[in-house]
Amino acid sequence: MADRTDTTSPLEPAADVGFPPPPPPIYSCTLTPELVAKAREELQEKPEWRLRDVQALRDMIMKEQPNLRTRLDDAFLLRFLRARKFDYDRALQLLLNYHGSRRAWPEVFQDLKPSTVKHVLDLGFLTVLPRPDPQGRYILCLRPGRWKPNDYPFVDNIRAIYLTLEKLIQPEETQVNGIVILVDYNGVGLSQASNPGPLLSKKVVGILQDGFPIRIKAVNIINEPLIFKGIFAIIKPFLKEKMAERFVLHGSDLSSLYRVIPRSVLPEEYGGMAGHLDMSVWAHTLMKAEEEFVVEFCQPDPLEGAVLPDSLLFEGEQVGVQGEDSYRSLRSQLYYCY
Incomplete structure (x- = not known):
C-alpha cells in the first residue's frame, strides 16, 4: 500500500493499492x-x-x-x-x-449503499486487509468487540459486511481464489454475544452459504472468550458440514494463526509485519463505489412478478417454538459462562 504524504486527508488515502479494480463493462478475461x-x-x-x-x-x-x-x-x-x-x-x-x-430481509437491503454504513466503518467493526494471502485470497477482518448494542442496530453490521462482499467479488481473482475471514473476539462481552438470536444467525449464515456467489475458504477465530461456545452453538446448526469444518479456533496464542495466514500480510496488532492497520483504506474504497451501489440496490424489487420455485432458500420467517426454547437455553449458558 502506498505511503501517505503529510497532505493526505485521513479519509482519503493516497491510493487503493492492493484492491483490484472491477472488470470492464464488456467481458474480457482478466485471469492469469x-x-x-x-x-x-x-x-x-x-x-x-x-x-x-x-x-x-x-x-x-x-x-x-x-x-x-x-x-x-x-x-x-x-x-x-x-x-x-x-x-x-x-x-x-x-x-x-x-x-x-x-x-426476505428488507431492513438490510433497503437503501443499501456505503454512506448508510459509514458509522460502522468508522467504528472499525470491519475492514479488508490490503494484502492478500499467498493463495491470493483477500482477508475480511471482523472485530465484533468494537460494536456496542447501544451504538446502533446489529443489522447495520450485516449491511456493511454485505457491501464489502459485493465489492470484493467484483474482480475475477476473488471469484476463483475465494476469501478468508478473520474474526477477532477481543472485547466481546455478554451484551454483544447474546444480541444476534437464532433467526438473525440463520439469515446471515443462509446468505453466506446459499445466497451470495463467493467462496469462503476459511473462518479463523482469534481471542475467543468462554462465551464463544454459546455463540457458536447458535450458529452451528445452520452451517453445512463443509462450512463448519472451515471454522478454526486459535484462542489468544496466535502462533497457530501464522500457520494459515502468514505474518507478512497481518498487521502489527496481530504480531504481523504488514504495518499499522489503516481502517480508512477499505472505507474509502467502499465510499468511492457509492454510485454503483445506488444503481445496484436502490431499485424496485427484482423479484416482483417473478415465479419462484418452492425450494427458494429464504422462504418463511418463523424459527419455531423449539428454536426459541433452544435460544433461551443458550442465553442462560452465556450468562453462566460470562
Whole structure:
C-alpha cells in the first residue's frame, strides 16, 4: 500500500493499492494463466466453453424466470457459475437466492449503499486487509468487540459486511481464489454475544452459504472468550458440514494463526509485519463505489412478478417454538459462562 504524504486527508488515502479494480463493462478475461488453470481444476471452468456456459445460464433465466429483473451480462453471471462449479441448475438457484434475500430481509437491503454504513466503518467493526494471502485470497477482518448494542442496530453490521462482499467479488481473482475471514473476539462481552438470536444467525449464515456467489475458504477465530461456545452453538446448526469444518479456533496464542495466514500480510496488532492497520483504506474504497451501489440496490424489487420455485432458500420467517426454547437455553449458558 502506498505511503501517505503529510497532505493526505485521513479519509482519503493516497491510493487503493492492493484492491483490484472491477472488470470492464464488456467481458474480457482478466485471469492469469495460473488462475485459468486453477479455475479449470477447482471450478470445472473451461476457457473455450466459458461464454457458452454463460449463455446457457442466461437462456435458462429468460425461459424459466422471464420477469426476474436481474443483470444478465457475462461478468455478473460468471460469478454464479464459478460459485457453483458451472452447474447450471445450482447457479440459477443461487441467483434466485441472491435476489430472494432482498425480499426476505428488507431492513438490510433497503437503501443499501456505503454512506448508510459509514458509522460502522468508522467504528472499525470491519475492514479488508490490503494484502492478500499467498493463495491470493483477500482477508475480511471482523472485530465484533468494537460494536456496542447501544451504538446502533446489529443489522447495520450485516449491511456493511454485505457491501464489502459485493465489492470484493467484483474482480475475477476473488471469484476463483475465494476469501478468508478473520474474526477477532477481543472485547466481546455478554451484551454483544447474546444480541444476534437464532433467526438473525440463520439469515446471515443462509446468505453466506446459499445466497451470495463467493467462496469462503476459511473462518479463523482469534481471542475467543468462554462465551464463544454459546455463540457458536447458535450458529452451528445452520452451517453445512463443509462450512463448519472451515471454522478454526486459535484462542489468544496466535502462533497457530501464522500457520494459515502468514505474518507478512497481518498487521502489527496481530504480531504481523504488514504495518499499522489503516481502517480508512477499505472505507474509502467502499465510499468511492457509492454510485454503483445506488444503481445496484436502490431499485424496485427484482423479484416482483417473478415465479419462484418452492425450494427458494429464504422462504418463511418463523424459527419455531423449539428454536426459541433452544435460544433461551443458550442465553442462560452465556450468562453462566460470562
